[in-house]
Amino acid sequence: MGERAQTTAHAVQTAGRKQVATRDAYGAALLELGNKRNDLVVLDADLSGSTKTGKFAKAFPERFFNLGVSEQDMIGTAGGLSLAGKLPFASTFAVFQTGRAWEQIRQTVCYSNLNVKLVATHSGITVGEDGASHQAIEDVALMRVLPNMTVIVPADGNETRQVINTIAEYKGPVYVRLGRAKIPLVMPDDYVFNIGKAHAFHIGKDVNIVAMGIMVGMALNAAAKLQEENIDAGVINMSTVKPLDADVLLKAAEKSRVLITAEEHSIIGGLGSAVSEFLSETRPSTVVRIGIRDDFGCSGKSEELLTHYGLTPENIAETVRKALGK
């Protein structure tokens, strides 16, 4: 009962809480970090206004490199800077970072296990009106497949800030997936991010929803609705998609026979795939994946698109009911 009360509390908190875009939190975190670490260098590919690296550029022009419209060159240059002992953060839109420069990330960054941080913004369909060409819904899949790569998808602005500070201390390639739209702060005030550690708001006995990024807030709201129907739904923020938090997943699978994954990403290769792969080898469970179903995005307002592609609390709740046969 106490656990259930906790879920409700978080869900209610989510509804009224401040909205922050994760990219804005990134810009602020970089600026803060730039004062503390003089080995920090930042690269961008002509999108510093949108990725928010522009703030760092203004404060530390000698440690900022705009490579122009050339993502492949940016990744190689970041690799070189890391070889020279610098701590490079390279940013552009997720679709160009992971798609256009995938082979550079594979050959230069991951194969040599370089200390390069790739922080991509404008991921998912919430990019909005720009449409499919700018909506990265395959980026987690593309990064997850690379050896040595760590993949992190923060659920809100506060978690983003912690992620940036944490990965600055971690040695090795990291991909961080951020968004354009403002989203509510959902993580508890005392939450501490650790690479590879998920945060379980609550482990449910009927179902557990494993979510990443913007979908964490959605899942919390869905869980609150389900609770009113006497369905005990847990919510887990799997912000590190690689490496997955095996302990939390095993606990969740132990407690509920059904798991739901929720991601603003293709259901192929992303969080749903990662969770399914893990559980199929360790504790076979029913995993129902919520995400984009083998499709491209399209133009529209961010909220309209979330509804169009079924990425809403209502849709999560409905998926849970169906999975439970209710």
Place this chain on the structure above:
Amino acid sequence: MKTDVAAVDVHSLEARAKDLRREILKMLTEAGSGHTGGSLSAADIVTALYFYKMRHNPATPKWEERDRFILSKGHAAPVLYAALALSGYFDMQLLRTLRKLGSPLQGHPCSKKLPGVEISTGSLGQGLSIANGIAMGLKIDKSGSRVYCLLGDGEIQEGQVWEAAMTAAHYRLDNLCAFIDNNGLQIDGHCCDVMHIEPIVSKWESFGWNVMDINGHDMKAIVDALNSAEAVKHKPTMIVARTIKGKGVSFFEGKVEYHGIAPTSEELEMAIKELEN
């Protein structure tokens, strides 16, 4: 540009280039596969770098004040391996393990496996961007170290090379000196037939580089070019080295087939004899 090369013993460098060629041929024959032509064409350039120009310390491969060498044309791994072994980075015997299971001498250079390899390469067109990044980092630190990068001529067909060309000029990386091993051949044939790359010199000039056009088998010319590059301010230098694929072994020279095959043991015997004469 006037440079002082009196102190350079060009003859001993030429002899050293022969050593590299001999080791390249031996290791490739033993391996049974690999890139013969492009390793031999780059032998004089790599010799000048490792045995004349670059500050490096085989006993401490990560010595901070070293000059860096990036082999962008990673398939020419044998020429790098020969230079590293002959410099003393590792035992010469290791050259016999090229391309074999468990060997640190991978088919294309792997920095995680072999000391002295700055960065793993093999997929074309990526080395110059990496060299730029290192050069930028060294500049931030006001380091006196220099960065050298070797590209193939077929390789400059990759778009990333021109992205990197812009970057190096834009950031005025005068601590960077690159070479194009311009042997005129790529896997599918003559570069000019596969995809036209000329005029190479004016292309790089138009991108804002200091460009030199030299005979890549003339050791004195290579040494002069390297020295003169050091004096150039605010611009990166590109040395377009006109070379011959398979250089040093008459029956490999200019043959496109020897881009990606190793000598047979009979060919090796003949080749070694030729090098000794």
